[in-house]
Structure formats: structure tokens, C-alpha cells
Amino acid sequence: MTQTTTGISVPGPDTAHPREVIEFIHIHDASVVRQVHEQLIGLGIDIPEPLNNVFVSKIKNLYIVKKDWLWSTSAIDYQKANAELHTFNQSVSFELAGVHIPRNRKALEECIVYEEIKLIPEPKNKFDPNAIQVTSAAGTLGHVAASDCASILDCMKFRHRAFIDLFLEIDGYLDVYGQLYYHDPADEYPLNEFYSPETSSLPENGHGKV
16 A cells, blocks of 8 residues: 555555455545545656556546456456466456346456456356356356366366456456466476466467466
């Protein structure tokens, strides 16, 4: 947290989770946000461009639609520094199902790109014993799409962490994709030679190597 002369503690844009910074900008009045923004600049604090754009939008328009900024801002740099992504040597993408259910949609609107998520197998699910529930700190987000469940369960046998990789909303229709990082001891090729999380570009087999 950064203390400003306004007396308000601000999540440091250079170190805090980007979701926390966007939440701060969302809940505070534009005049306060302007003062904080000016003081951060005066203190020489490096404000990443995506977050600086959120500050500027709030100052200019007097409000922001939090969901829009969360879904267009990536926390991958934060996760690289804090989630030890470099320790994984495989990555596979998957689609989330059930994202249009109102309670799931509401929880998703509190999530940012590269929000960490939990994958919870549901072997007693009466519809599909391979079902995998997807949750975050905001609540239940949906399930792994049925077509992806078998491969994701196989990857979950290894040490792993999962994140939201992409929100795609067109004319009110929402698609959400996740990324599962895992470590396969049998394969020691580095993931970043094959996979760039910033572009979500995966090889044809859907896997990359850390």
C-alpha cells in the first residue's frame, strides 16, 4: 500500500494486484482519484499503462464500468512475480461452461484476466463424473467445458495452478477461457520457448512447455 497526503492508503500500482487498483479507482470519487494519481506521479511511482488508462478514464468520465476494465486488463505480470509460473513446464487451455448463469456471471464480473482460479473435480456429478467446477475468491464461475474435462483431469494429476486467460464478450454473449499450468517431471523443455501467455498462442496439440 502507498500512503498519500490525502490520508488514503492506495494499492501500489507497481506492486499490488491490478484488480485491487481497479477496485480502488472504482469506489472512490473522481476528485480523489485525480489527487491520488497526481501524487503517485509526483512520487515517481511507475504506473503500468493499463492501470494508468483506468485512472485517466475515471478522471475524465467521472466513472468507470469496473467489469469492462477487469476484463480488458491482464494481471499476468503480477502472477509471474507471485505465482511462480516459471516453475511449470506445461500449459493447456480450456473453456468455461455455464458463464451465463446469473450467479456465475456476477462472480466473473469481479475477476480480472489472469485471476487465479481453483478447479474442483466432481466425480459424483450425476450428469458427468468427469465434471470440474471452477471457482475463484469471488465464488463459483462455472465448470470446465465437457469437451475439455478429460484432458484437464489428466493434467491435474501433476502440480498445477490455473488462471482465467481470456474474456470475450460480443453483443452481450460471453466466452471465458482458462489456462492451466502444470509440471510434468518427464518433460524439461521450458514453456516460454513454445507458449506466450500474452497472446494465448499455443502449439497445435494445445500444450506448451515452461
